């Protein structure tokens with residue numbers, strides 16, 4: 001199968017500090033890749049390089065075989081993003097948050113169209129229309145995550161990023177969000193990239209897993225193989241063990 005998203009040799013330094021040292025990754029269409037890695041291993045920097053928010057020093061990002069450049073709005077519109085903590089605009093209502101991007105640009109939706117679309121997306125994530133006119137501060141953390149998810153899928157993106165989607169949620173709500181992630185990816189036929197430290201979530205949403213270490217992809221393989229791959233770094237990370245080849249700083 002051809003890769004939907006392909007990263008080749010991505011390197012990125014800040015001054016003398018090299019964060020990414022040649023990242024190669026290939027994500028097939030319709031699959032969700034979970035990126036694992038310790039704090040500071042470069043996951044967020046990699047995400048920003050894919051989104052074009054940071055320019056890599058070297059390497060290429062390709063979507064459907066086509067190389068993409070930095071800060072290209074046409075490319076950004078193909079991505080959806082569920083930010084850590086929801087990252088909703090405090091002063092906008094739920095429906096305005098969901099349809100924010102669709103109210104910009106030449107083909108922007110009217111107010112009524114945008115509100116209707118937001119309500120349809122709210123339904124998709126299990127929320128009722130009365131939530132549409134509330135402000136984010138009036139919602140629980142789990143509801144905010146659902147609204148963030150509704151916003152991520154509003155423009156029917158081809159590629160969706162999920163940045164620590166279950167952080168701060170109780171285990172049941174985390175399970176609900178994991179199920180929704182799988183469902184929206186399947187509905188849209190989208191390709192997903194999920195950054196998470198939650199091993200339950202990794203197993204629930206991941207088709208493939210990549211473990212980043214020292215600015216490179218150390219291991220990649222099917223999610224079903226993380227327990228049996230025999231790689232000591234993967235075993236240590238997935239089991240959350242303090243002893244193993246990955247150094248821990250105290």
Ligand SMILES: Nc1ncnc2c1ncn2[C@@H]1O[C@H](COP(=O)(O)OP(=O)(O)OP(=O)(O)O)[C@@H](O)[C@H]1O
Pocket residue numbers: 014019037038039040041042043044045046
């Ligand atoms: N704009 C920047 N300028 C300088 N250094 C940066 C910048 N952005 C990130 N870094 C550095 O790059 C390294 C990797 O950061 P990054 O945020 O990608 O880690 P991460 O793997 O996402 O960590 P976490 O799991 O804690 O979110 C860190 O040491 C960070 O300080």
